[in-house]
Amino acid sequence: MNGLExxxxxxxxxxxxxxxxxxxxxxxxxxxxxxxxxxxxxxxxSLAKIGVETGDRVALYLPKDERYVVxxxxxxxxxxxxxxxxxxxxxxxxxxxxxxxxxxxxVSEDEDLFQAVDDAVRKLRPGAxxxxxxxxxxxPDPPELSLSRAATVVFTSGSAGAPKAALHTFGxxxxxxxxxxxxxxxxPKHGDRWLHSLPLYHVGGLSILFRCLxxxxxxxxxDSAVPIARSISESxxxxxxLVAAQLRRLLAEDADLGGLKAILLGGSGIPEDLLDxxxxxxxxxxxxxxLTEMASQATTTHPGASRDELxxxxxxxxxxxVKVAGDGEILVSGETxxxxxxxxxxxxEPFDEAGWFHTRDTGEIDGEGRLRFxxxxxxxxxxxxxxxxxxxxxxxxxxxxxxxxxVVVPVPDAEFGERPVAFVQMKKGGGPPPQDISAExxxxxxxxxxxxxxxxxxxxxxxxxxxxxxxxxxxxAKRLSSExx
Numbered sequence: 001m002n003g004l005e006x007x008x009x010x011x012x013x014x015x016x017x018x019x020x021x022x023x024x025x026x027x028x029x030x031x032x033x034x035x036x037x038x039x040x041x042x043x044x045x046s047l048a049k050i051g052v053e054t055g056d057r058v059a060l061y062l063p064k065d066e067r068y069v070v071x072x073x074x075x076x077x078x079x080x081x082x083x084x085x086x087x088x089x090x091x092x093x094x095x096x097x098x099x100x101x102x103x104x105x106x107v108s109e110d111e112d113l114f115q116a117v118d119d120a121v122r123k124l125r126p127g128a129x130x131x132x133x134x135x136x137x138x139x140p141d142p143p144e145l146s147l148s149r150a151a152t153v154v155f156t157s158g159s160a161g162a163p164k165a166a167l168h169t170f171g172x173x174x175x176x177x178x179x180x181x182x183x184x185x186x187x188p189k190h191g192d193r194w195l196h197s198l199p200l201y202h203v204g205g206l207s208i209l210f211r212c213l214x215x216x217x218x219x220x221x222x223d224s225a226v227p228i229a230r231s232i233s234e235s236x237x238x239x240x241x242l243v244a245a246q247l248r249r250l251l252a253e254d255a256d257l258g259g260l261k262a263i264l265l266g267g268s269g270i271p272e273d274l275l276d277x278x279x280x281x282x283x284x285x286x287x288x289x290x291l292t293e294m295a296s297q298a299t300t301t302h303p304g305a306s307r308d309e310l311x312x313x314x315x316x317x318x319x320x321x322v323k324v325a326g327d328g329e330i331l332v333s334g335e336t337x338x339x340x341x342x343x344x345x346x347x348x349e350p351f352d353e354a355g356w357f358h359t360r361d362t363g364e365i366d367g368e369g370r371l372r373f374x375x376x377x378x379x380x381x382x383x384x385x386x387x388x389x390x391x392x393x394x395x396x397x398x399x400x401x402x403x404x405x406x407v408v409v410p411v412p413d414a415e416f417g418e419r420p421v422a423f424v425q426m427k428k429g430g431g432p433p434p435q436d437i438s439a440e441x442x443x444x445x446x447x448x449x450x451x452x453x454x455x456x457x458x459x460x461x462x463x464x465x466x467x468x469x470x471x472x473x474x475x476x477a478k479r480l481s482s483e484x485x
Contacts, residue, residue, distance in 0.1 A: 012143060175335035
């Protein structure tokens with residue numbers, strides 16, 4: 001640890017240093033740091049007046065906008081635990097999440113959700129919490145925030161089962177942003193702006209907010225209806241966080257991206273054709289390895305990384321520790337490591353005796369200390385006595401010129417135990433994968449890793465948060481196999 005127990009509120013510090021600097025720009029206009037500070041103080045007052053207390057857990061089920069940011073920061077300032085919930089979940093899917101996190105209140109405008117939620121959960125509308133005459137709000141005394149105080153609950157993607165409720169302290173977010181900003185500079189004096197292109201209910205979206213607050217720079221809220229390249233141009237963004245699908249769309253727009261200083265790529269295993277194109281165009285890309293339990297980035301490549309370096313997930317950032325166990329599992333710890341998983345009966349602290357969290361991801365660390373991600377232990381299966389890591393086959397498929405994306409899952413086999421099956425999304429209009437795709441793949445993979453069948457990408461392919469819903473594809477593969485497909 002670094003010996004600190006409290007730190008000045010980053011928002012208030014930024015409002016004192018640069019009151020007229022833009023904190024948020026978006027479709028609804030601009031909020032300066034002084035205005036945002038007052039709005040957050042007003043919302044904190046509103047929450048206190050209606051009886052929401054320090055330590056209470058309050059869910060947020062809202063579209064991403066300025067109100068969302070204000071309420072989230074107000075809760076953190078007031079010591080209320082903010083629980084952002086994915087708006088992809090229907091009301092029936094939200095209810096068990098609120099129970100798991102033991103939420104006492106819900107902020108939303110969804111009447112169907114209000115009907116589904118238990119009467120023990122208070123129903124709050126954002127308009128009521130933000131109806132305050134700012135002229136009557138006094139600037140707050142410089143608040144000190146405890147680093148150890150619980151701040152947020154982020155629900156994991158649930159790709160390996162039901163979503164888990166990961167509890168983060170304010171210190172987890174603070175140190176994650178601090179280490180990131182030491183690696184990827186954010187400078188308000190040079191007009192740096194980070195385009196907020198990820199959901200606020202995802203840990204990657206939260207991390208953008210904290211990075212901008214600590215640096216005193218501008219967060220540009222993305223209008224999801226506007227192409228990313230246009231959003232970058234219109235907002236003057238210099239930094240952007242993207243997943244692979246967003247990067248592919250950005251490159252396809254063929255826009256002038258010369259003003260970008262950093263493109264932080266989330267999710268390991270970015271398709272090599274995307275990295276080749278981005279690096280070849282001279283774009284300032286950073287590959288990374290992150291997870292909800294580490295409040296976002298754990299490792300990241302440095303500015304100006306070579307193409308070989310971008311084949312890795314980079315080195316551990318400050319305030320994190322990363323190592324690989326003897327069986328290849330990636331272990332993490334440090335100031336950014338979450339407090340544990342919330343359950344209705346309490347907090348589960350899933351750490352070993354030395355304080356390491358076992359990620360269930362596999363990889364290796366090279367001689368330069370760079371992490372090379374291999375895949376999920378949960379996804380690995382045995383076929384005819386051989387270990388098969390689906391992510392390796394997926395990477396091989398994505399390297400084929402005609403393939404846009406791919407997911408590989410196992411199906412039962414009487415002789416081999418399990419065999420791989422692939423769902424392939426083709427470029428240029430989609431359609432089923434060609435008959436010779438197996439021969440193409442055999443040029444880069446051993447025979448036992450070649451899928452026994454290739455299926456067209458399902459139109460109803462489900463997504464779980466920011467990750468592929470592998471359970472969906474496993475069930476679809478079993479059904480097709482039983483039908484002889």
